[in-house]
Amino acid sequence: MRKTGKRVIPGFGLSMGITLAILSCVVLIPLASLVIFTSRLGFGEFIQTITRARVLSSFYVSFITALAASLINAVMGLILAWVLVRYEFPGKRIMDGMIELPFALPTAVAGISLTSLTADNGLVGSFFARFGIKIAYTRIGITIALVFIGIPFVVRAVQPVLEKLDGTYEEAARVLGAKPGMIFRKVIFPELMPALLTGTGLAFGRCIGEYGSVVFIAGNKPYYTEIAPLMIMSELQEYDYASATAIALVMIIASFLILFGINVLQARNNRKIMGGEA
């Protein structure tokens, strides 16, 4: 990275130096230590740790609840984004600002208030308890917490694309006699699809690793409501760093795969937005 004659703007060396220095201290060295520590772990030991029944079931619980929450968030996020972009109604700006609440509200606070809300004697929990449905301390409870955490990701991903959507295609479809349902399915939805997938993917990635809001509502029963991050936490509390690292590694690989998928989608999405503007 030599300074070339083309660089007129000053400050490349300084800004790059500071960027790399802070990045190394905060991210690269700690991550490298994870890799080094893992490489010391034998392969057999690694496999043995991550295939323990309790660990496997924690992966399963994390995956299945994150998936359920992401599906709910995909549908609700789409509806919310649609309502916020296409309709005018009183209180819309407040509603728009509120979407970001899960970003701003500490997860522990969300965790304890959702727990007391959905416990058998809580406001919402008592209603469902009459039908024999338990929410807090079950997988449904975990899913509810993850819906709370994930919803702004989907709304904020879909909203800008919907705002930029060119009305002429819809107009054309309408002139040609398409019904509103058909216009949505054939004209609007395909345009929103990449953004929706990106948002849902981001929410899914966040949900897989979520800890703060889930530990309170889950009840943390082994084989039933014990999530993967909690497994890491309990291994750490027993000072079993090898097992904790092995489980963490599986989770990191999973989140990299999700990140990679999102990047592929985003590249496609960007082309679409650019294409729409031109």
Add this chain to the structure above:
Amino acid sequence: MENQKKQSPVIKGLLIGISVLFLFIMLILPLYVVITESLRKGLSFYLEAITDEYTVKALQLTLEATVIALICNTIFGLFAAWAITRFRFRGKKILTTLIDIPVTVSPIIAGLIYILVFGKQSFLYPYLQSLGIKIVFAVPGIVLATIFVTFPFVSRELIPVLEARGTDEEEAAALMGAKGLTIFRKITFPHIKWAFLYGVVLCTARAMGEFGAVSVLSGHLRGKTNTLPLHIEILFNEFQYVPAFAVSSLLVIMAVILLIIRSIIEYRGKKER
């Protein structure tokens, strides 16, 4: 808008209804619970709970960690955004991916990696020990964890704005002989002001509420390594529900203030564009 007239009022009402109901149950009710639960034993009990010695100490530590994380990530964000958007170099894509890593890994893993670097099994441990530096299960660990989880928050807001503006103005200024700091102050910063403030607000919000990563690195020592969210956990697990919600209400107030600031920033930013 013309679209709107042609949309069926039934669907419009239905969709708005669903949205309002969803937001009411998922977002408003939890806040309502925090307020009612924290005031259940009366105002004096509430005031007692939030002025409790350990609560005040936890609040101090939370503010301390938040401010340090904010300073560190602001410096990083400004320099990183400048380097990434004002220059062309190889490996830019890798650099931006690396910066984004902290928000994609689980907070628990964030805590874990610092334990691996600075904990007992690390080769650094004897050196740190002899220097008398304690990181894991102490305040520096909490600060590091907070910096990590909010790492890209400022740079992430700045990069798209700077990217979209291009480098023409800065180049012109540089050719006319302006120094780096002058260019930044007079040309770049006015354009990124709102995005910058937006990033700062997001960073603050996340930093003050971080739970998982901090929980791994904190020794849960009351009055020493307890942040507000960790204090809430301890109170809740001890079945002291009313104090737990009282302490939560402090964080809710901070979160709502930040949200309002965020909306103002977004509104002003849009108006200026």
